[in-house]
Amino acid sequence: MLTGPVETLTYLGGLLADHEFQLGVWETARAFGLALAIAWGSGLVIGLLLGAHRLTGEVAEPILTALYSVPKITLYPVILLFFGLGLSARVAFGAIHGVVPVALFTMAAVRGVPPVYFRTARSLRLGPVATARHILLPACLPGIVSGLRIGFSLTLLGVLIGEMFASQRGLGHMVIRAMETNDVRLLIALALFLVAVATGAGALLLALDRHVGRRGAGPR
Amino acid sequence: MTGGAALSRPEPARTGGSAAGAAGAAHVRVRGLTRVYPGAGGRPPLKALGPLDLDLAPGEFFSVVGPSGCGKSTLLDVLAGLSAASAGSVSFEGRAVTGQVPDGVGVVFQEDSSFPWLSVFDNAAFGLRRLKTPEAEVRARVAEALGLIGLSGFADAFPAQLSGGMRQRVCIARTLVMRPRLILLDEPFGALDQQTKLLMGDELLRLWRETGATILLITHSLDEAALLSDRIGVMSARPGRFIDLIETGWDRERDSRIAADPGFGAITARIWSQLREESLKAMRAAP
Known part of the structure; x- marks a missing residue:
């Protein structure tokens, strides 16, 4: 039996005050925060390097795209072998979901900067550091923010899947447990909570994305 | 604050120590300029430009017209210090231009770079x-x-x-x-419609009068060159050299209405008579 909206909300209200639930949220938030930091950080670095060096980028792009299309769940046993059952495996699994789109978007953003901007920088006698800060960065920013947004959603997906299949902690684990014990009330409440958090954060990032996309958000 | 004082006057030229920096000398001096692009993938090197000589007087409005691919933009790049000459020399206010845009030189590109x-x-x-x-x-x-x-x-x-x-x-x-005391413009109005182009030309003439800067304009438009310039350099097909230098003799106080002057037709006709054969050459050489 599915629970109705009122009952679900009431149940979720109680759940929010529940210590075990709070612990689950904390576990997921911790794993997600670390995974996101790794996905965003390494995705940005990889994307910037590949974008700056055209030949490397052209070689790497199809490889990255192919890697990205591999269903990551099939790699999970390998990750578990490397990292064991625990936080690091969930972090790694989340990060591999997010890193490739961030890298691909960043690379495309860097490559897409019109060459005339760099000629303009030289004509205004800007050095490499000033060019990177005042031209390259703001010019790339809309593309990079789009990548970060997609990376955010996919990393969250990865962390939750990781928790569902091989973890004793976190919201993903609670979902699986609710499924196993046929606790529909808990299942629906968890789903509602995850949807609310994910869409809330997604909407914030989308608003940021649109803001920088419209104007860019470079320094004055 | 003195900021608003005089955009209408460029900052005074720094006089170089050499004779070239003395009053009355060329603002820009080009001697034996050649630009060769090294061949890639086993292809022979491509001679894009020159050798060519050019002297621009301070405050002169000079246009360069030539067939596609004749090295007009290469010339501008080398004058601006955005790319190096393979041989020959370029100097601005008596100082050699090498690998860096000199102080006092402004560049406006063909593409929108806002x-x-x-x-x-x-x-x-x-x-x-x-x-x-x-x-x-x-x-x-x-x-x-x-x-x-x-x-x-x-x-x-x-x-x-x-x-x-x-x-x-x-x-x-x-x-x-x-x-800037020297403004280099690389087909800045190339992407605009004809009417806007004419009006922008008038604006440019007004700016030129008010700032007193030297202007070098790269254009593929015969009309634009004939309307705007004190002097026009007509370039040959690649490797680009000047095959004609035309003095227009226009008054400093001019605008696009001089298109009605019989002299305008005579100038465009002279440019075209020089350029037609070169454009055909460029067209035949195009891949």
Whole structure:
């Protein structure tokens, strides 16, 4: 039996005050925060390097795209072998979901900067550091923010899947447990909570994305 | 603050120590300039330009016309210091131009190079702010430049809200605030429609009179060259050399209405008579 909206909300209200639930949220938030930091950080670095060096980028792009299309769940046993059952495996699994789109978007953003901007920088006698800060960065920013947004959603997906299949902690684990014990009330409440958090954060990032996309958000 | 004082006068030229920097000498001097692109993938090197010589007098409006691919833009790049000459020399105010854009030289490119993340005001202020110019002076100079190019009412607009012609004017303003003594323009109106192009030409003439800067304009438009210039250099097909130098003899106080002058037709006819054969050569040589 599915629970109705009122009952679900009431149940979720109680759940929010529940210590075990709070612990689950904390576990997921911790794993997600670390995974996101790794996905965003390494995705940005990889994307910037590949974008700056055209030949490397052209070689790497199809490889990255192919890697990205591999269903990551099939790699999970390998990750578990490397990292064991625990936080690091969930972090790694989340990060591999997010890193490739961030890298691909960043690379495309860097490559897409019109060459005339760099000629303009030289004509205004800007050095490499000033060019990177005042031209390259703001010019790339809309593309990079789009990548970060997609990376955010996919990393969250990865962390939750990781928790569902091989973890004793976190919201993903609670979902699986609710499924196993046929606790529909808990299942629906968890789903509602995850949807609310994910869409809330997604909407914030989308608003940021649109803001920088419209104007860019470079320094004055 | 002296900021608003005189965009209408370029900052005084720094006189070089050599004889070339003396009064009456050429503002820009080019001798035996050649540009060869090294062959890639086993292809032979490509001689893009020269050898050519050129002297620009201070405050002169000089246009370069030539067939596609004749090396016009290469010439501008080398004059600006954006790329190096393979042989020969370029000097600006008596100093050799090598590998760096000299102080006092402003460049406006063919492509729209306004920064979409900055407002019109901030675009125009870009170069000054990088030099840490005091903000009061930035405001004064930008306001004056925007006034000169007729964009005063658009200071807070973003490039995406402007037409192509207005965006190109933003790029001109960004160059003007630096008070260049030599302005190099690479087909800046190439992407604009004919009427806007004529009006922009008038604007450019007014700027030229008010700033007193030397202007070198690269164009593929015979009309534009004939209307705007004191002198026109007609280039051959690649490798580009000057095959004719035409003195237009126009009054300094001129605008696009001189198109009705019989002299205008005579000048365009002379350019075309020189250029026709070269354009055919360029067309046949095109892949």
